[in-house]
Amino acid sequence: MKNPTKSFSWSSKSSSRSAGEDREAKRSKRSTEVVGMAQSSANTVAASGSSSNADLVSLFECPVCFDHVLPPIQQCQSGHLVCASCRPKLSCCPTCRGPLGNIRNLAMERVAMTVMFPCKYASMGCELTLSHTDKVEHEDSCDFRPYVCPCPGAVCKWGGPLENVMAHLMSAHKSITTLQGEDIVFLATDINLPGAVDWVMMQSCFGHHFMLILEKQEKYEGHPQFFAVVQIIGSRKQAENFAYS
Ligand SMILES: [Zn+2]
Ligand SMILES: [Zn+2]
Ligand SMILES: [Zn+2]
Ligand SMILES: [Zn+2]
Numbered sequence: 001m002k003n004p005t006k007s008f009s010w011s012s013k014s015s016s017r018s019a020g021e022d023r024e025a026k027r028s029k030r031s032t033e034v035v036g037m038a039q040s041s042a043n044t045v046a047a048s049g050s051s052s053n054a055d056l057v058s059l060f061e062c063p064v065c066f067d068h069v070l071p072p073i074q075q076c077q078s079g080h081l082v083c084a085s086c087r088p089k090l091s092c093c094p095t096c097r098g099p100l101g102n103i104r105n106l107a108m109e110r111v112a113m114t115v116m117f118p119c120k121y122a123s124m125g126c127e128l129t130l131s132h133t134d135k136v137e138h139e140d141s142c143d144f145r146p147y148v149c150p151c152p153g154a155v156c157k158w159g160g161p162l163e164n165v166m167a168h169l170m171s172a173h174k175s176i177t178t179l180q181g182e183d184i185v186f187l188a189t190d191i192n193l194p195g196a197v198d199w200v201m202m203q204s205c206f207g208h209h210f211m212l213i214l215e216k217q218e219k220y221e222g223h224p225q226f227f228a229v230v231q232i233i234g235s236r237k238q239a240e241n242f243a244y245s
Helices: 026-048 055-060 108-112 134-140 162-172
Strands: 177-180 198-204 208-220 223-232
Touching: 055 108
Parallel strands: 177 198
Antiparallel strands: 198 208, 208 223
């Protein structure tokens, strides 16, 4: 027989990993609580001051990437700001073409402490505003951040919103078989051929789509090893409803 098959199955609680993500669900919960607290202090600032939070936020816009300039903040010799990720790529100030120098702007850093910045996925629907210290951590687990293609091997460079992941898989990865139902039989052909390979299929069950991946790793102590991965095509929250058993 040239096509031996490998089969395994699992029950209702099947996955704890979600598309394009690692396991950081707990962290995101914590940052949401912090967001709630910080939000109320910003409202106080906005209500008591004459300039609105939005006016202040606009002062921190990087002229190159339109993301925000966050502490530590450096300015050019004429006082223009540029963000820390754009700055190393520039040979002069993008606003005045003058030398960038090495001048810290502590006053703007102090102002940044009082400003609530929008999440960088605001244009994709995230409505949170956060202190600059919480912003980076939140963006890491924001539900609106683009998902990467869940196919193994990182060959596909697609990224987009969660709701488009299935459409992408169906148009760009047509060869992946989708099966329905809660009993899963995974068919992997040619498992004895040499080399590290992945087998991928989709399973629709429990109202969700799951990507099943069988990974072969060549020759661990002389024998090939197989790893099975189940990923829900969904958010971290949805993934929390499932577990390996
Ligand atoms: Zn920038
Ligand atoms: Zn300048
Ligand atoms: Zn967000
Ligand atoms: Zn893809």
